[in-house]
Amino acid sequence: MKLVKFILPVVFVFFAVTGLYAERRDAGDYFLKPQAGLWFGPITPVFTTGQEVDTNLGGGVYFRYNTPFKPLKIGLDTSYQHFNSRGVNELTLWPVYGSFIYRIPIKFALTFQLKAGAGGCSVRIKPDNEQQWDPMGMIGVEGSFPAGKIVNIGLRIDYLFIYESYLKGATRNGHVINTGLTLYFNMGGK
């Protein structure tokens, strides 16, 4: 019963905001076009990963496409993240993941989006020279504003979870927070 009480309002809000998007679209919402973008900024290892390697700068690229359900986009992200340490250890991550991007339906100059995704992450460590792909998940948030019909400028914060503790003998996972300035381009289409 509790579950029903929770789900019903969520479903109600979900359908209600779909209507809001229809209105924006009619008004010429270029944000609803497919988008390609890039980001650049600090990459910060946190929790146990933060004990081993240091913050650095990283960046990545992504592509997004609309779904029939207007507030929702699907995206594909990849980035390059290299971390040095106080000693000689180095960590290089190459996450590749798909994500759902949900646009918060607020009529405001800024656009806010929530993201959640999953995929794989290439993990390489030095000096051991070991590399493998690990499953990963992510959640994030973005704020952006349009700078004309084509360009949007924004700030994104993502938390990446690289899952390894399922492996035999493993006790740790990877934890990274990416904070970046981002540019994305509205790419025509419908």
Add this chain to the structure above:
Amino acid sequence: MRQSVKIFGVFIMIAAMFGSFAGCGGQALFDELSTSRLKVIVKGTYESNDARPWDVFTDDGSVTFSPGEDANPTQFMIDIAELKLNGKSFANYRVTYRTGIDDADPFFNGAGIRYENDDVTPGKSYDRVSMYIRKLIFDNAKEYDASYAFIKDMQTYFHEEIVNGYDFNQDRVEPYPMYPLTISIPGGFRYDNTEDETILEIRVVVKNYVKKYEKSYNTTNFVHYYKMPAARAVARTYVPGKTVTLSGTATVGYYLIAITSEDVITNYEGTVILIPPLITWTSDANYTLLNVPIGKTYQFYYAVDPGDWTVPVSFTPINKDVTINDTDTGTIIHDL
């Protein structure tokens, strides 16, 4: 609408593809990053275990007069900046260590002190360690004037503090400064990161290898201070669980040396500053050599204490070789 569904499908496929790559992994890389399978132990003894007790101090012959203020050192201090294996840094963590002239201290009792380090590249062979020593200090260094009247205790900085003592690593006479001190690993070793642990034992002979020196200071004055006359050192490796303890009876008061059959004793004789990897002191009629790697044949030698605060430079063979098989672990009794 149909196009959106198609593209959505492509996205899901790409993400799933990378997700499925993820299933290929099999190692705990984040755990590997946080741990070091190579462990470094540094010892200040000639012996690999059962170190001979501190002897009485002597001088090197340069001291023409010993004023009443002269005193034996009571403290030893070492400041190490970094370790490298074959020129590759793997332990760039500064370590300072201060100990009394004390038989019980791990630096001097044969146990050794742990040096923080990272791993090295696996599958490669290494045959030398470079130890970048910033400071080497014994206390009770005294300054005298030309007529040997006491002026003051020498002072220097150690670990950002002023201490009584003289940093003899600043001497510009061989082997100082030991920056770096290059230490051979007889036989070398190939680092295997599939082993849970590999110990790299580094021995720099300090204990019972210290003499009093006199040098000119401030034009007309003299300093009496203590230092090691040469850079005698060795490094060796072993894998815990793949070693034996060799023990048995032997003559009292000997240095007992074991080298592998691939090694030759002349590598450690004469003017060579390298010391044998496995040495023990026979304080009673028994000997014990700890952490002897398996899968090798060992030849035994002995040397008497040469006295005068130096180390043996010639060895007498004991023709009782022992072969330790790969299946051997634990203790092997081998009377000599």
